[in-house]
Amino acid sequence: MLWNPSIGQFAKLPSLEIRGNNTIYNGFGYDHSNDTYKVVAFSYYNGLSEVQTHVHTMGTYFWKRILNFPRGLCKESGKFVSGTLNWLPYDHSIIVSLDLEKESYR
Numbered sequence: 001m002l003w004n005p006s007i008g009q010f011a012k013l014p015s016l017e018i019r020g021n022n023t024i025y026n027g028f029g030y031d032h033s034n035d036t037y038k039v040v041a042f043s044y045y046n047g048l049s050e051v052q053t054h055v056h057t058m059g060t061y062f063w064k065r066i067l068n069f070p071r072g073l074c075k076e077s078g079k080f081v082s083g084t085l086n087w088l089p090y091d092h093s094i095i096v097s098l099d100l101e102k103e104s105y106r
Contacts, residue, residue: 027078
């Protein structure tokens with residue numbers, strides 16, 4: 001569920017079908033090119049050997065799987081800046097940025 005306290009409304013997200021049971025909902029942002037909001041979720045299994053990325057576009061009824069997150073996990077949720085969600089991985093060597101329009105990392 002997503003809750004917007006300023007207008008008192010909520011939206012129910014569709015179920016995320018993944019292997020294993022380790023899911024971290026880790027980002028929310030606005031895609032200006034499509035005038036939509038997107039939720040990003042990471043799931044992992046087999047330790048941290050593979051961190052899958054799933055994107056839900058609000059107003060649709062499914063999650064889309066995109067390229068795996070490139071740098072393990074992060075301790076904080078993604079920060080939205082100018083059409084991208086940004087994370088600082090645990091190793092602090094780089095910032096990982098997900099372009100919400102292209103749904104690709106840089």
